[in-house]
Amino acid sequence: MNALADELRARADRLAHLAKTIRVKESRPGKAFFSAEGVSGREVSLSEVNLVRVFVHFEEELRRQSFVRSGSSKQKIVTKERARTVGVYARSGLWVALENLAAERGQKPSVIYRNLLRSGVHDLNKRLDKESSARVFGELTALLEGFDGAEKVQKMVRIDKDFYDQAIFIAKEFRKSMSEITSMCMAYGLSKVVTQQPVAES
Incomplete structure (x- = not known):
């Protein structure tokens, strides 16, 4: 309970x-630039502004920064505690493609999944900040069905x-x-690897 209260x-x-430091200004026609002290700014389409998403983005950046500053030995412990496990249902072809990528890179499949x-x-x-959700999810659904x-x-x-x-947050919102x-995110990440955009190792 103490840990929950601290969090x-x-x-x-x-x-x-x-709330005290957030700033908004028009960066170009149809676009607004959100910034806050201690985090990198973010440009958002004025037609699709989602303030909750902007705050979530900034809060995650602040949390990561405080996490890094806490020290390397503590960081390793917290990283292990903060990982979550998700049951993912996907066509066998996706898992085969992911395992093949792991074999090519000499990595464990679990590392590839996570990255x-x-x-x-x-x-x-x-993409959801800038594009229509119907378009984005339509593309990712087609990507999954291609396996x-x-x-x-x-x-x-x-x-x-x-x-x-x-x-x-994305799952609940949409x-x-x-x-x-x-499964969509792993398939999307894999598609970018196929187009030779590297995935960093953990």
């Missing part, structure tokens, strides 16, 4: 900081808590299951 107090402090989820959630978040396999297979996938929280969002 709630820390979050309240971050939100209070954002692709991280990059996929990050990129999906950015072989008549039946779906479930695997348990570990994801960093920061990205887990973002995925949960009425998708967590399994749908995570």
Whole structure:
């Protein structure tokens, strides 16, 4: 209970900081630039401004910064505690493609899953800020359906808590299951690897 109370107090402090320091200005026609002290700014379309999403983005940046400043030894412990496990249902063809990528890179499949989820959630978040959700999810659904396999297979996938929280937020906002969002993000991340955009190692 003490840990929960500490986390709630820390979050309240971050939100209070954002409320005091957030700034908005028109960066170019149809676009607004949001910024806050201590975090990188973000440009958002004025026709699709989602203040909750902007605050979530800034709060996650503040949390990551305080996390890094806490020290390397403590960081390793907290990282392990903050990871979350998600049950992901996807066609067998997706899992085969991911395992083949892991073999090519000499990495464990779990590392590939986690890295692709991280990059996929990050990129999906950015696209949903700028593009129509129907277009984005239509593209990702088609991407998933392009993999072989008549039946779906479930695997348990570990994801960093920061990205887990973002995925949960997207799932709730757009009425998708967590399994749908995570499978889409891994497929999207994989598609970018195929076009020779590297995925960083954990």
